[in-house]
Amino acid sequence: MxxxxxxxxxxxxxxxxxxxxxxxxxxxxxxxxxxxxxxxxxxxxxxxxxxxxxxxxxxxxxxxxxVRPKLAAGEDGVRIRTAAGRVALPWPGLEIRLRTTRRLGRDSVTLEFESGEDLHVLGWLELGEDPRDVLDALSALRAGR
The missing domain is CATH 4.10.860 (DNA Excision Repair, Uvrb; Chain A)
Known part of the structure; x- marks a missing residue:
């Protein structure tokens, strides 16, 4: 949607x-x-x-x-592309957090987007870069709106 x-x-x-x-x-x-x-x-x-x-x-x-681009962010919020289409998540009510888990002896960092009942989890493969860097860019964009 x-x-x-x-x-x-x-x-x-x-x-x-x-x-x-x-x-x-x-x-x-x-x-x-x-x-x-x-x-x-x-x-x-x-x-x-x-x-x-x-x-x-x-x-x-x-x-x-x-699914290119997987994640797009603008003044109104973020868009996440999935196989079923695009999901728009506006900044109000959107929680973005990093989740670090240890798997097979390595730390795995993912970026979680939660809005209402929607939860989207993206890692470095989907984003093309470190989720920590993406979170920094999203935080700066959100603060500057």
Whole structure:
């Protein structure tokens, strides 16, 4: 649902890095070639594994290209693109916070956007940069409105 006013252009945007999307696309093609080779050789296990990898990588590539920009911020609030469309979250009533969790021995930082019953969680892959830097930019934009 896109209820962001058309006349208020976003002042800042964040999206997955183009290089990461391109690498996923190249890997999807390589996995498809591996699946074709496995099919020619009669290797059913290889066909299934390479085929599954090709499909997953193709979906990741398509999603990464579809949701650009993932996050846009302007004077009225933020817009988040999802596979279902855009969600507009106005500054009043919007909570933005960092969440740090430890997974597999590493700290993972995400940015959470909560407005009413809506919760959107974005990490560095979706934003293309460190969520801490994005929070700083959003805080400055929100304070300057």
């Amino acid at each position: 896109d209820n962001y006013p058309a006349d208020s252009a976003p002042q800042q945007q964040w999206a997955p890095k183009t290089a990461l999307i391109a690498v996923a696309g190249v890997l999807a093609l390589a996995a498809a070639a591996g699946a074709a080779y496995a099919a020619v050789r009669g290797d059913r296990g290889g066909l299934v594994l390479f085929g599954l990898a090709a499909v997953v990588l193709a979906v990741v590539t398509g999603y990464g290209a579809l």
